[in-house]
Amino acid sequence: MATLKLNNLRKSFGSVDIIKGVDLEIEDGEFIVFIGPSGCGKSTLLRMVSGLEEVTSGDIWLDGERVNDHTPFERGVAMVFQSYALYPHMTVAQNMGFPLKMADASADEIERKVRSTAEILQLGHLLDRRPDQLSGGQKQRVAMGRTIVRDPKLFLFDEPLSNLDADLRIEMRVEIEKLHKRLASTMIYVTHDQVEAMTLADRIVVLKDGLIEQIGAPLDLYERPANTFVASFLGAPKINFLDATLLDSDVNSSKLALSDGSQIALPIAVDPSSQGQSMKIGIRPEDLVLGEGDFTVPFQMELHERLGPTSYLHGLCAGNPIIAEHRRRGNVDPEEARSLGVDAAQVHLFDDAGVSVKMTLGAA
Amino acid sequence: MTRNPQTANAVTRAVPRSRRALRNRIRKAVPWAVISAFLIFALFPVYWIILIAFRPRDDIFQFPAALMPSNLSLDNIRYVWFGTQTNDPVIGFLGTSLVISVTASVIALAFGVCCAYALGRFRIGGKFLSMWILSQRFLPPIALVVPLYLMFRQLGLLDTYTGLIILYATFTIPIVVWLMLGYVESAPPELEEAAYVDGAGYWTAFVRVALPVLKPGLSVAAVFTFIFIWNEYVLAYQLAGDDVATITVYLPRLRSAIAELYGEIAAASLLSVLPAILFAGVMQRFLVRGLAFGGLK
Structure with missing residues (x-):
């Protein structure tokens, strides 16, 4: 002792x-x-x-x-x-x-x-x-x-x-x-x-x-x-990172532009002084779901990897390679999987130096 | 009439198969032939010495020489063992060689392994000390005979056990260091580190953990050192005398101006190689490799 x-x-x-x-x-x-x-x-x-x-x-x-x-x-x-x-x-x-x-x-x-x-x-x-x-x-x-x-x-x-x-x-x-x-x-x-x-x-x-x-x-x-x-380092498969730029932020939401130019609105408030800064949005594979969430991100499915009780959907989101965990058995139609829903509470934001950005969930 | 295609196929395949078998047999036979030729070349002198040692004197100069002895005799062994009017019994010289070889080997091993351990584990002396130690062996022993003779005479070490033991221990320490350095460097340091954590000091970890792991290397070094000292002639001839003479000094004495006692020389030679062969045989038991790694992954 x-x-x-x-x-x-x-x-x-x-x-x-x-x-x-x-x-x-x-x-x-x-x-x-x-x-x-x-x-x-x-x-x-x-x-x-x-x-x-x-x-x-x-x-x-x-x-x-x-x-x-x-x-x-x-x-x-x-x-x-x-x-x-x-x-x-x-x-x-x-x-x-x-x-x-x-x-x-x-x-x-x-x-x-x-x-x-x-x-x-x-x-x-x-x-x-x-x-x-x-x-x-x-x-x-x-x-x-x-x-x-x-x-x-x-x-x-x-x-x-x-x-x-x-x-x-x-x-x-x-x-x-x-x-x-x-x-x-x-x-x-x-x-x-x-x-x-x-x-x-x-x-x-x-x-x-x-x-x-x-x-x-x-x-x-x-x-x-x-x-x-x-x-x-923690989590397998690894967390997904999406390159983005903070366009606007108020007390309820933030608007970010992904690397392909598409825009997403996150029900998250970040320090408005970061406006215009490039950021990384971190979303773990298990926090990406087929269907709706607090917000959605575009998805282009390339591969469905089945492990038994769970499976991984590999694909691209605005040019960034990402993996989504899918907990239901059966096939996934790539045409149906055009977007993935995200739980806003599980999103991580990092500044361009890779440091976590302070954020609060929007009131809406 | 049509030929059965299967039979035709078997015939065409049978020829190359027998050729392949022949080629395989030749391939296997060639190394055996080369090894056998080399062994005959290398071992024939040994066989000839054995033959001479057990032949009556008259048969030794028989011409043409018989490869298989017609009659055997133990006379030569008896003359050498018990001595005659012209030569001393061999046993005293064998004893001297044994005392000197064993003592000097033990000293060289004790100092050499400590030195190798310090060089290998603690990097004492940097990159050059180990090479400097080996450089002592760059000179042929004969080059040192005169200064050594003068030093030994001054110190009263000529024709003494102490003198020869110091001499041989000094000469073989570099061999032990270099042999053991490789073993020390390839032995896993975690074993001693585990011992430190378990409460052992440097010396205890060395004696109780490192040395048992280095045993195969020590056996090799012991065999090399013992055989080197046992067979050394040049320095022994110069620095030994009537009181302390090794077996290598004894052998040429049988070839005196009065008579060339070939039978006795052969018998004495045979007796002189026996201890070295016995020692190497005994040590081989300890040359078990892989012991060091049993406790690791």
Whole structure:
């Protein structure tokens, strides 16, 4: 159990800046997920927290104590690595007991803790096996067991499920969720998988190029993305962006011109000073429906992709490629799908720098 | 009369098929022929030494030489093992070689693997230190004989175990460093990082986690080092003496001005290669690759 505070944290390798000033406060017992594209610095940030990577500047406070110069062990963190990093020459029991041995625990205590942890993770029958005799999922469990036995202050997970197949991934994701509920420990989890982030996190930290783009609860981020990067990073299929120019706005509505010259009226009020500015309208595929909505956008269907319970309509809207989610089974006639209805409450507007524009739903 | 088209087809296809089979057989036979020829060329001297070692003295100079021995004798082995009036028993020299080879190998491995680990993991010495270490082996050993002789005489190390052990350990450390550097660099650093997180210091992580993973590399380095030291002659000849002489120094002594004891030389040669073969055989057990990656994805 621990609180963590990162204060203007920076990391450079030579002249290359990887982490460019990160401020973050994590509450006791929180499950935080770092998410971002490859090379955004999420793993480096996690390694800095763990103590495996030195800090170039800034401070790390763990439970109110500055731990910049503490070893990983002194910090009381435990880490699950992407590659599991099980000691190949040791048995499962020896692997799980290693941290306790390093802490000079008695043989009895090691035996007892390893057994009880193994029972929790259903590893009891595998204690005498070596890592090369285990499946991917079992290795993953052992790696988790090795972190649990120590009862650490802070759990760190570095893309722990990325080497597992799809089914096992779901299974292990649920296990990690249960583990967090059972232990109620502070956990930081690095992933590039948005499903893992959305399902596991209390709060998600979206990183890009060594900087935090947005922090928030999963649904907050999904529903109120701070910029086009966050909006497009969360959600599959990705959010649709329509290039537009704000023509006019009053308290009830805004008129925008799409890139093909067609005009749409949104029952949304935005700051009139933005008039004449180019913008991006963001609409998630599930917020586009065949038929009427608060307003409609033109649509030219190109492809109907069926996935079973749902299907995706691919096509163009004023020259912008878009995808609409269609929840009814059966064929869709392209001639009938000439326009798509939109729920105004689910629309996102971004300025030409990609930053979310403040807006209010019109009174009408 | 019309021919059955199916039969005609089978006939026309049968010819190329048998030709293809022949071509396949030749393709398989060529590598075997080349390997066999090479093996005969390489192993014939070994076979000849075995033959000479177990032949009575009179048969050694028999002309034309018989490829298969007509009668075998253990006399040469006995002369070499127990010694005669003209030559000392081989056992003492084998013992000296064993003590020096094992001790110097252990020292070289201990220093070499630590050095390789520091170079590979912590990037100590930048890009050039590892090359600088290897550069020590650029010079042929003979070039160093005179300065080494003078140094050893000054330090009282001539004809001593200590002298030869220091010498060989120093000469083989670069080999160990270079061999082990590759293994260190290809071993996953996450294992030691996991150990640090689990509470191990640098030394504990090295000894308890990294070294077991590097075991296959260590075995290779041990075999190379041991065999290099066991077979070294030039430096041993100059710096050893009557008190401490290795097996490689002993062998030429059998070819004295009085008599050329070919049977004894062959027998001693055979006895001298046995420890190296045995050692390589034992170490092969540890050359199991893939152990390092069992704990990873």
